[in-house]
Amino acid sequence: MQPDSTVTGPVAGTTPASADGASFHWRALEGLYASAAVNQLFESRLEVLAEGHARIIFDVTPQVFHAAGAAHGTIYFKMLDDAAFYAANTLVTDRFLLTTSFNLHFTRPIHGGKVIAEGRWLSGRRRVLVAEARLLDEEGEEVGRGTGTFQRSRIPLSSLPGYAAGAPRP
Numbered sequence: 001m002q003p004d005s006t007v008t009g010p011v012a013g014t015t016p017a018s019a020d021g022a023s024f025h026w027r028a029l030e031g032l033y034a035s036a037a038v039n040q041l042f043e044s045r046l047e048v049l050a051e052g053h054a055r056i057i058f059d060v061t062p063q064v065f066h067a068a069g070a071a072h073g074t075i076y077f078k079m080l081d082d083a084a085f086y087a088a089n090t091l092v093t094d095r096f097l098l099t100t101s102f103n104l105h106f107t108r109p110i111h112g113g114k115v116i117a118e119g120r121w122l123s124g125r126r127r128v129l130v131a132e133a134r135l136l137d138e139e140g141e142e143v144g145r146g147t148g149t150f151q152r153s154r155i156p157l158s159s160l161p162g163y164a165a166g167a168p169r170p
Contacts (some may be wrong), residue, residue: 022051025093028163029054029086035162042078046086052121052131060115070109076135080104080146083119083133084107088150091121091129096155100128104146113138125153 026048033039033046040062043059058079064073081102119133128151135144142156159165 079117084131085115087119088129097150102148
């Protein structure tokens with residue numbers, strides 16, 4: 001099955017029951033991202049595009065540069081992990097996911113500007129999900145890539161104030 005194909009299934013809490021349910025969940029995930037304290041440190045925004053597909057647009061500024069004048073590796077990890085995480089969490093509507101492992105590859109330095117992190121779900125639904133992400137610079141060149149494993153936590157999404165705040169009102 002392709003990662004961006006429509007997914008339905010019998011596992012409770014893994015997929016929205018309808019297009020309206022999906023939209024509700026996706027907007028709530030966007031609210032969750034915006035509410036996280038760490039994201040106040042970065043100019044960025046999450047866009048959930050489809051089930052299993054998330055995009056985060058970052059403005060990479062000199063405040064995150066290492067001594068040689070390019071983005072520090074922690075920024076690559078932040079962007080890649082977030083995009084893959086949110087792509088995976090589109091398939092899980094009841095629980096917050098936790099990153100259990102993440103592999104990343106640096107392919108080019110980032111010297112600033114807009115960077116897009118594209119995340120896509122690859123596999124898994126029940127307990128462990130796998131997703132990948134890639135970073136594209138302003139010229140559309142890939143500057144990094146990563147793959148993560150995400151596990152369901154015991155934390156209900158509905159218990160997180162940012163999730164509830166991001167959901168559209170009926």
